Amino acid sequence: MSNTMTLRSENQPWYKERWPWFLMAGPAIVIVAGFITLWLAVESNDGLVTDDYYKQGLAVNQRMHRDQQAASLGLxxxxxxxxxxxxxxxxxxxxxxxxxxxxxxxxxxxxxxxxxxxxxxxxxxxxxxxxxxxxxxxxxxxxxxxxxxxxxxxxxxxxxxxxxxxxxxxxxx
The missing domain is CATH 2.60.40 (Immunoglobulin-like)
Structure with missing residues (x-):
């Protein structure tokens, strides 16, 4: 009897192996998270952003005058x-x-x-x-x-x- 080892090779298709799926899971999760972030950005209201910031800046002196008027009345x-x-x-x-x-x-x-x-x-x-x-x-x-x-x-x-x-x-x- 000879003491030789025989290498047995199981040729399975790649999709039946676990490691390719494990390696693809990370990028797939990132892609799904990206789409969720994009959806949130499009659908949510940016309440802190104003369209007329220039006009609001010009109105600062008027608002300060109203505060001074309330102080002079002692309200x-x-x-x-x-x-x-x-x-x-x-x-x-x-x-x-x-x-x-x-x-x-x-x-x-x-x-x-x-x-x-x-x-x-x-x-x-x-x-x-x-x-x-x-x-x-x-x-x-x-x-x-x-x-x-x-x-x-x-x-x-x-x-x-x-x-x-x-x-x-x-x-x-």
């Missing part, structure tokens, strides 16, 4: 929320007359599609109420303005908080 406000109802208590240091209606603007920092403008009507001297069009939660940028656009109060609001938002005029921002 202060407390904004409260209960479900979809919002209430505002507005006071002024001087004997200036408060308007019959106020515009409350709520802007989400990253999703402009959720922004709201609420018309608030006077219930008494310095007391206003309005109704939100949709429930809000999280952080919001708040602006309260008179209908003529002469002054405004601004602040950041954690809408989930039970504490009212205290607004006062900020000059120099």
């Amino acid at each position: 202060h406000g407390d904004l409260m929320r209960a479900d979809l109802n919002v209430r505002l208590m507005l006071s002024a240091d001087s004997a200036s007359k408060v308007p019959e209606a106020i515009v409350l603007k709520l802007a989400h920092p990253t999703r402009s599609g959720q922004d709201q403008a609420v018309q608030m009507h006077a219930e008494g001297p310095g007391f206003y109420s309005g109704k939100l069009s949709a429930d809000i939660s999280g952080r919001w940028l708040v602006s309260i303005e008179d209908p003529e656009g002469q002054w405004r109060l601004q602040g950041e609001w954690q809408a989930d908080s039970v504490e009212p938002l205290r607004l006062s005029a900020k000059v120099g921002k």
Whole structure:
């Protein structure tokens, strides 16, 4: 008897081997992830991008003037929320007359599609109420303005908080 080894070769087609499939899995996953990223980029709203950035830049001085006007009137406000109802208590240091209606603007920092403008009507001297069009939660940028656009109060609001938002005029921002 001879002690020779015989090499047995099994000639299988490549697609029946596991290593080619293992090596192709990485690039295939990357291609699928690329298509998902492309779909998200096309379908999502770029809420931070604005078309009229030049006009917004020119309006900075006008906005600063409105903040200064609110400071000169000594305006202060407390904004409260209960479900979809919002209430505002507005006071002024001087004997200036408060308007019959106020515009409350709520802007989400990253999703402009959720922004709201609420018309608030006077219930008494310095007391206003309005109704939100949709429930809000999280952080919001708040602006309260008179209908003529002469002054405004601004602040950041954690809408989930039970504490009212205290607004006062900020000059120099």
